[in-house]
Structures are given as structure tokens and as C-alpha cells.
Amino acid sequence: MTFSFSRAPLLVCLGALLILAAATSLLVGSAPIAAGRLIAALAGHGDRIAGAILFDLRLPRTLLGLMVGAMLGLSGAALQGYLRNPLAEPAVLGVSNTAALGAVAALYFGLADLHPAVLPLMAILAAVAALGALQLLAGRSESPLTLILAGIAIATLAGAAISLALNLSPNPFAAMEIMTWLLGSLDNRSFHHVWIALPCVVVGCALLLADRRALDALTLGEDGARALGIDLRRTRIRLLLGVAIGVGGAVAVTGSIGFVGLIVPHLVRPLTDRSPSAILLPSALAGAALMLLSDIGVRLIPTSSELKLGVLTAFLGVPVFLIHLMRERRLW
Amino acid sequence: MVTIRLDALGVSLGRRAVLDHVDARFGPGALVGVIGPNGAGKSTLARAMLALVPPAAGRVLVDGEEAHGMDRAALARRIAYLPQGQSLHWPLTVERLVGLGRLPHLGPLSRLAPADAKAVERAMARADVAHLRSRIATELSGGERARVLLARALAVEAPALIADEPLASLDPGHQIEVMELLATEARAGALVVVILHDLTMAARHCDRLLLLDRGRIVADGPPRTVLDADRLASVYGIRAAIDLSGPRPLVVPLSRTC
Numbered sequence: 001m002t003f004s005f006s007r008a009p010l011l012v013c014l015g016a017l018l019i020l021a022a023a024t025s026l027l028v029g030s031a032p033i034a035a036g037r038l039i040a041a042l043a044g045h046g047d048r049i050a051g052a053i054l055f056d057l058r059l060p061r062t063l064l065g066l067m068v069g070a071m072l073g074l075s076g077a078a079l080q081g082y083l084r085n086p087l088a089e090p091a092v093l094g095v096s097n098t099a100a101l102g103a104v105a106a107l108y109f110g111l112a113d114l115h116p117a118v119l120p121l122m123a124i125l126a127a128v129a130a131l132g133a134l135q136l137l138a139g140r141s142e143s144p145l146t147l148i149l150a151g152i153a154i155a156t157l158a159g160a161a162i163s164l165a166l167n168l169s170p171n172p173f174a175a176m177e178i179m180t181w182l183l184g185s186l187d188n189r190s191f192h193h194v195w196i197a198l199p200c201v202v203v204g205c206a207l208l209l210a211d212r213r214a215l216d217a218l219t220l221g222e223d224g225a226r227a228l229g230i231d232l233r234r235t236r237i238r239l240l241l242g243v244a245i246g247v248g249g250a251v252a253v254t255g256s257i258g259f260v261g262l263i264v265p266h267l268v269r270p271l272t273d274r275s276p277s278a279i280l281l282p283s284a285l286a287g288a289a290l291m292l293l294s295d296i297g298v299r300l301i302p303t304s305s306e307l308k309l310g311v312l313t314a315f316l317g318v319p320v321f322l323i324h325l326m327r328e329r330r331l332w
Numbered sequence: 333m334v335t336i337r338l339d340a341l342g343v344s345l346g347r348r349a350v351l352d353h354v355d356a357r358f359g360p361g362a363l364v365g366v367i368g369p370n371g372a373g374k375s376t377l378a379r380a381m382l383a384l385v386p387p388a389a390g391r392v393l394v395d396g397e398e399a400h401g402m403d404r405a406a407l408a409r410r411i412a413y414l415p416q417g418q419s420l421h422w423p424l425t426v427e428r429l430v431g432l433g434r435l436p437h438l439g440p441l442s443r444l445a446p447a448d449a450k451a452v453e454r455a456m457a458r459a460d461v462a463h464l465r466s467r468i469a470t471e472l473s474g475g476e477r478a479r480v481l482l483a484r485a486l487a488v489e490a491p492a493l494i495a496d497e498p499l500a501s502l503d504p505g506h507q508i509e510v511m512e513l514l515a516t517e518a519r520a521g522a523l524v525v526v527i528l529h530d531l532t533m534a535a536r537h538c539d540r541l542l543l544l545d546r547g548r549i550v551a552d553g554p555p556r557t558v559l560d561a562d563r564l565a566s567v568y569g570i571r572a573a574i575d576l577s578g579p580r581p582l583v584v585p586l587s588r589t590c
Contacts, residue, residue: 084421213435219422220432220484223415227382228488229408229436274423 007278010271014285018066021292025062026054028296060191065295066288067194067201068186068250069260073287074280075243076261077268078208081215081276082239083144086324089261090247093147093240094130094154096258099251100182101158102126107178108165120196120252127248130154131240142222142232184255184310186295193253204246205284207238215276257310259317260287266320290316334395334410334492334523335359336381342389343373343380350376352547353390358525360491363518365534365555366527368544369568374527375416377544378494381525382413408436412488416496416527418477420470426480427465430456433487452487458513459483460506474501482510492523499530511537531572535559535583543567556581565589 026042027035033050041050072090079088090096102122106112112119137150162182169175214235217225226232251257264287265279272278291309294316298307336358343351350373358364358381366374379385380392383399392399394410412433420429433455434448444452456462459479464472469480478501485493495514499507507530515537518524528534534541534555541558543551545567551558556576564572569589575582 081422213438216432217435219420219424219429220481221415221417221419221421223379223382223384224413226384226404227408227411227413227415228432229405231404273425273428275428276422 007272007282010268010282011285014268014282014289018285018289018292021289021296022062022066025065025292025296026058029053029058029299056190060189060194061186061295062292063194064189064197064253065186065291067197068254068257069288069291070284071201071204071246071250071287072257072260073264073290074205074208074284075247076263076287077265077276077279077283078211078215078239079243079261080265081279082211082218082235083148084218085144085148086266087262088148089259090243091155091256091258091261093134093151093243094156094158095127095151095243095247096251096256097155097158097162098130099123099127099248100256101161103181103252103255104162104165104178107181108169108174116192117196120193120249123252124200124245124248126158127244127251130158131244134240135237142236147236180308181255182310183308184257184313185298185306185308186254187306187309189253197249197253200245200249200252204242204249207242208246209280210242211235211238212277212280215280219275255310257291257313259313259320260290263313263317263320264290266324333360333521334490336399336411336492336523337393337396338377338381338390339393340390341380341387341392343376343385344388345376345385349388350547351380354547354549356542356549356552358492358523360521360523361518362524362539363515363537364523364525365538365541366525366544367529367531367534367541368550371546372544373547374544375496378413378496378525378527381494382411383407405436408488408490410490411492411494412485412490414482414485414493414495414498416500418474418481418501420477423468423470425465426461426467426469426472426483427452427456429469429480430461430483430487433484433489436488436490451489455483455487455489458486460509475503475506478502479506479510482513486517491521492525493517494525496527497529498526499528499533507533515539531559531564531583531585535581537580555583559583 027038031053033053037050038054041054076089080086102125103119106119106122133154134150138147166175166178169178214225214230217228217230222232264283268282268286269279272282294312295309298309298312301307338354338356341351341354342349366377368374376385380387383402386400399407430452431444434444434451437448456465459482461480461483464476469477472480482498498510502510511533514524514526538555541555542549543558550567551563559574559581561574564570570585571587571589573584573586
């Protein structure tokens with residue numbers, strides 16, 4: 001609903017950046033293969049090794065980065081709008097932690113070895129269970145603070161349970177397996193993972209994009225929004241379901257990758273009219289691009305043991321907090 | 333044209349009864365002021381009329397239909413609401429903010445149509461904020477922001493308007509301007525209810541006053557009869573100079589009685 005501020009140029013720029021990042025992600029990797037060979041493989045008449053690397057390794061990795069980044073960016077933007085809090089992200093509602101807990105439980109009890117789908121499914125189920133607990137704890141209150149407090153309680157509980165699993169793990173290898181998963185990565189993912197994440201991300205994004213107007217109306221507070229015809233209870237259910245399913249599905253296949261949902265809305269907000277609805281789609285595009293670029297960085301930065309994606313994004317989160325702080329103190 | 337009827341309305345917030353057995357009828361064409369001391373239940377009355385709080389007893393009827401349980405968007409198109417306070421959560425431009433008033437009129441996927449843009453223009457012109465259109469609303473002065481929020485409520489172009497303390501943080505010139513604007517809306521056939529603290533403004537501009545005290549209606553009628561010295565003493569605990577010689581009463585609070 002714009003009549004004085006056009007969104008098209010921003011979306012085109014972000015789209016271009018995303019395509020560039022995706023192409024780079026397909027062309028760059030630990031195995032140095034000439035771009036020509038990969039492009040030939042893409043066209044369908046390349047050699048078998050290039051084809052295998054492209055279709056079995058790099059394409060699923062790129063697609064996952066794209067989906068997970070978009071989901072995290074979008075849910076961060078939607079939650080910041082809904083909670084009217086610039087520091088909100090999926091982790092604030094405990095969704096990331098509980099999804100991780102579901103996955104850790106699968107690893108801890110050895111269920112993950114039964115079938116490759118067990119771990120992601122347990123992560124998604126745990127995220128949806130967290131949503132139920134959140135609804136129950138927050139009750140009929142529509143204040144964002146209640147929801148944040150309930151979310152932090154759930155996140156803390158899930159975090160404690162993860163620590164417990166690490167604490168009680170029978171041998172260092174089991175603990176190492178859990179730790180490695182928790183750090184978050186796109187490495188060694190296959191189309192199998194893509195098919196698990198895709199429906200979750202599609203449903204999650206659809207639910208989050210459905211409430212653009214409610215988010216704008218909440219600029220005027222709860223009463224103001226309801227007096228504009230917004231049914232806040234339905235908005236909350238759609239939004240929480242979207243975050244739980246979408247982020248649950250994302251965390252399920254990549255492990256916890258923090259801070260993308262927090263940073264991205266801040267990066268795109270100054271480029272829009274700053275209304276909550278205007279940052280949703282740009283945040284999804286920018287989140288996907290940021291995720292792909294970080295993943296390319298992980299592949300290119302030379303480290304003795306492999307650098308995990310979640311570690312890199314955590315480092316990226318710091319400057320955003322500092323910039324926010326400096327703006328608050330009017331140092332910049 | 334809208335009529336709102338409160339039928340033995342009682343409202344509780346938590347365990348406290350805030351409104352108790354309130355009967356009133358609001359129709360088009362009159363500027364109705366709701367006055368009363370702090371905590372009398374004025375804002376709760378406004379919120380109950382918009383079905384923002386559920387009735388604990390009695391009913392709120394909008395055009396004969398029970399407001400609680402009515403479709404929110406349909407109610408939003410009939411009654412515009414200017415909430416108390418002026419907290420804004422995002423730094424939107426004035427034009428964008430006033431445009432939020434068009435939300436109840438939009439279809440599920442449609443954007444603001446030229447007709448909506450015209451309604452936004454009219455609202456900005458009426459609240460005298462058209463010159464602020466590209467300013468950031470959160471960076472305006474308190475008075476400017478109050479007028480922008482009033483424009484947002486006017487942009488709904490609903491047949492009824494409920495304004496909760498629209499005069500807070502306005503200078504005397506703009507206070508009179510806002511009261512005249514609300515009176516013009518009412519004379520043009522709108523139902524306008526305004527919650528006020530300023531008895532002088534209430535007496536001079538409202539056609540009818542509703543005096544609330546501790547959740548009950550103490551008086552309901554023209555300012556001349558409602559603002560009587562004994563009643564001001566018992567409800568507000570104040571002594572006031574009351575001059576009924578002009579066409580509209582002049583009421584100036586002077587001191588506390590005790």
C-alpha cells in the first residue's frame with residue numbers, strides 16, 4: 001500500500017544481488033573446478049565429476065542457503081514488526097532453541113541413525129510444541145512483553161535441556177556430534193534435506209506474508225490496530241505458526257544459525273519507508289543473499305578445521321548491535 | 333449514520349469493576365463530550381463502545397447490533413477511534429501514517445486506490461497537517477503529532493468518531509481548532525464522542541456532556557445543566573466560576589473545595 005514510495009527498485013537490486021550470490025555459490029567451492037566445466041554440466045553435456053559436484057553438492061547447498069536465509073530474514077522482520085521490538089528474532093520466542101533441542105534429542109537417543117528424516121522431523125515437532133507452550137503461557141494477553149517473557153522462559157528451558165544432553169552424553173564423540181550440529185552449517189546437505197525444508201519454508205513464508213496489514217496497523221498500538229479492524233488473536237496464531245513451522249524446518253536441516261533474522265531487517269529498513277510491511281519481502285531476499293554470501297565466506301576462509309556457518313553469522317551480529325547502540329547514543 | 337446504545341453496560345478490568353450499569357444513547361449530529369475525574373472509566377467507556385473490552389454485563393449496540401462479536405473490519409468502517417496517548421512504534425512518514433486509516437476499506441490483497449489517496453488528502457487538510465506530509469511522524473512536536481493522529485482517525489471517513497483526549501499537548505489555538513473541527517464533523521451528521529479533561533473547552537464546544545464518576549453516569553445533558561457548581565464540587569472536589577449569561581456556558585475551575 002504505497003503511493004509515494006516505490007519498492008520496485010529495492011526489490012530488483014536485492015533480487016540481482018541474490019542471483020549473483022546464488023551463481024557464485026554454485027561456482028565456488030573447496031574443489032577447484034573451472035566455471036566452464038560447471039556451466040557445461042549445468043547445460044547437461046559436461047563431465048560426470050563436474051555434474052556430481054554441481055547437482056549433488058553445490059545445488060542443494062545453495063538452495064538450502066537460499067530458503068533458510070529467506071525464512072530467517074522474513075521471520076525476523078515479521079517478529080520485529082509484531083513485537084514492535086527492533087531486537088526481536090526467532091530465537092526470542094524460543095523457536096530456534098526448541099527446534100535445536102528436538103534435533104539434539106534425536107542425536108542423544110540415537111534416533112537420528114534410524115532414518116535421515118528423524119532428526120529434522122523431531123526438530124520441527126519440537127518447534128511446534130514450543131508454539132503451543134507459548135500460546136498457553138502468554139494466554140489471552142496481547143501485549144508483546146508477555147509473549148517475549150514467555151518465549152525467553154521457553155528458550156531458557158530448551159537451552160538448559162541442551163546443556164543437560166551435552167553434560168550427560170556417554171562419550172566425547174557423542175557430545176562432539178551434538179556440538180557440531182548446534183553450530184549450524186550447510187555443508188554435506190543433499191536434496192533430501194531440500195525436500196524436508198521446502199514445504200516448511202513455503203508454509204512459513206505464506207503465513208508470515210499474510211499479515212502485512214496487521215503489522216502496519218500495530219504501529220498505532222494494540223487498541224489502534226484492533227479499532228482498524230485487525231483481529232489480533234488470529235494475527236498472533238498465524239504469525240507464531242509461520243515462525244514455528246518455517247524456522248523449525250530451517251533449523252531442522254541446517255542447525256541453529258543465529259543473528260540472520262536479527263541483522264537483516266536492520267540492514268533493509270533504512271532503504272524502505274520503514275513500515276513493518278515494507279521490510280518483509282526485502283528482508284526475505286536480503287536474508288537469502290546474506291546466508292549465501294556467508295556460506296561462500298565459510299568455504300573460502302582458510303581455517304585448519306572447517307569453519308561453521310553459524311559461527312560466522314554470530315560474528316556478523318556484533319556490528320549490528322554496535323551500530324544500533326551508537327545510533328541510540330547519537331554518536332553517529 | 334450510526335447510533336450507539338449502551339444498555340446497562342458493566343465492564344470489569346481484572347477484578348475491578350470499571351463501569352457499572354451505564355445507560356446512554358449516542359446518535360448522529362451532536363458533539364458529545366465525556367468528562368469525569370481520573371479513573372472514572374472514560375477511556376474504558378470508549379473502548380467498550382468499540383468492543384475493545386468485553387462487557388461484563390449489559391450490551392453495546394451499534395445500529396441495533398451487538399458490537400461484541402461483530403466483524404472487526406465492519407465495525408472499523410463504522411466507528412473511527414483515536415486512542416489516548418500518542419505512542420508510535422515505527423518512524424513512518426505522516427502521509428503513510430494517515431494512510432493507515434484506510435486499512436478497514438481495503439480488500440484482502442488490494443493496495444491504496446486513488447479514492448483512498450483522496451481520503452488521506454482530505455483528512456490531512458482537515459487536521460491541518462498537509463504541509464507535514466513527508467516528515468517523520470515520530471520526530472514531530474507533541475502538538476503536531478496529535479494532529480497527525482487525528483488526521484489518521486479522520487482518514488477512515490467513518491460515520492462515527494470516538495476521540496480519547498485529542499486535546500492533550502495542543503496549544504490553545506490548536507485546541508480550539510480541533511474542537512471546532514469535531515463540532516463541524518458532528519453538525520455534518522457524524523456521531524462524535526470526545527473524552528475531555530478541560531471543562532472550559534467541554535462547556536464551550538460540546539452539545540451534550542456525559543459526566544462519569546467511579547464508573548457510573550452522574551449527569552447526562554446539555555453543558556448548562558451538567559456543569560452545576562454542586563456537582564463539580566462533589567465529583568471533582570473543585571470550586572469553579574460558572575457564567576451562564578452567554579450563548580454557551582463559561583466554566584473556569586478555581587480551587588479545590590477541601
